Amino acid sequence: MTEKQRWDGWLGPKQWLPIAAILVLAVAGLGVLLALNLGDDDDGNPQASTGNGRVPTHEHADFLLFIRGEEFDFNKPDYVSHAEAEVQSGNVHIHDFRYTVVHVHTTLTTWDEFFTSIGFTLTDPSFPGIDSSRTCMTLPDKTKLCNTATETWKFIANGVQVDGMANVNVSDLSRVLFSYGPETVDQVMSEQWTQISDEACILSELCIARIDPAEPPEECQGAGQCAK
Numbered sequence: 590m591t592e593k594q595r596w597d598g599w600l601g602p603k604q605w606l607p608i609a610a611i612l613v614l615a616v617a618g619l620g621v622l623l624a625l626n627l628g629d630d631d632d633g634n635p636q637a638s639t640g641n642g643r644v645p646t647h648e649h650a651d652f653l654l655f656i657r658g659e660e661f662d663f664n665k666p667d668y669v670s671h672a673e674a675e676v677q678s679g680n681v682h683i684h685d686f687r688y689t690v691v692h693v694h695t696t697l698t699t700w701d702e703f704f705t706s707i708g709f710t711l712t713d714p715s716f717p718g719i720d721s722s723r724t725c726m727t728l729p730d731k732t733k734l735c736n737t738a739t740e741t742w743k744f745i746a747n748g749v750q751v752d753g754m755a756n757v758n759v760s761d762l763s764r765v766l767f768s769y770g771p772e773t774v775d776q777v778m779s780e781q782w783t784q785i786s787d788e789a790c791i792l793s794e795l796c797i798a799r800i801d802p803a804e805p806p807e808e809c810q811g812a813g814q815c816a817k
Contacts, residue, residue, distance in 0.1 A: 641697070647809060648693040648761035649789035652700075655781045656734065657770040663688040667729065668707045670815070678706035681759060684809065689786050692809050693759050700765065701755040711767075713742065713753030724753065726769065734769050743768040743777045750774055762789050 654661040663669065663683060670682040680695040681703040691703055704711050708729030712719055724742050725735035736742055744754045745766040751757075754765055764785050768777045790796040792807060809815045 643695050643697045646693060646696050647793075648759070649792040650691050650693065650759050650761065650763040650765065651689060651786045651789045652691060652765045652767070653689055653781065653785045655766070655768040655770065655777075657740075658772065658780075660781075660784070663707075678702070681706065684807075684815075687786070687788055687792070690788050690792060691759060692792070692815075693761070694809070694815075696758075698759050699756055700759055703759065704755070711755040713744070713755045715751075715753035715756035719753070721752070726767075740769060740771050743772070743774055745777065745782055748778075748782065761793060762795070764789075 654663075668677070668683060669688065670677050670684055681691055681693050681698045683689075683691055701711055704726075710725075710727040712726075713724045714720055721736055721741075723735075725733055726742070727733045734740075734742075743766075744751050745768070746754060746757070747764055754767065764787060766777070766782050766785055768781055772780070791799050792809075794800070
């Protein structure tokens, strides 16, 4: 009787061909998944979830911007999105006639995203590596307002002073004041914070009793949907 042949560690064609086929299929499948994920970026279309976990929503928040004691007027075509025109951003915008209420259509939307969409740039300590000395806002006309020895930015979120708001997500029913000037925090709280609206709940239909029956229908009809 002949001695059994021992395996020498090498695979013959009958063994390695099926394994190679399985590996090729696995690599191809992984490539398809990666391509889908990379193509699912944030293009301002809130109808589909994005590659970073953002999904459609429909929320609202009240805000005000004061510069040297004067409320900034957002009732201008460059800032307001209209049903008959292309919106400034599909993720976050403002509509007639409540110019101090933002409409959020995609989760994880920051105040920076809103301001950037209408031509502003805000840099503050909510961004890593930014301290108070580098806090600035650039207006659409290129005016740059930075913290100085005599004028500073004050950020008030839901009645509480915070270091910065730019990189903070816009949350439903939140109320945020952005104020620049020589005023103290106490002055800002007593003279400006009291002017911020609380109308986000009307648009979110969470305070039905306050909705005027004669009010025109809201342009944004639901999660990610604005009437066109």
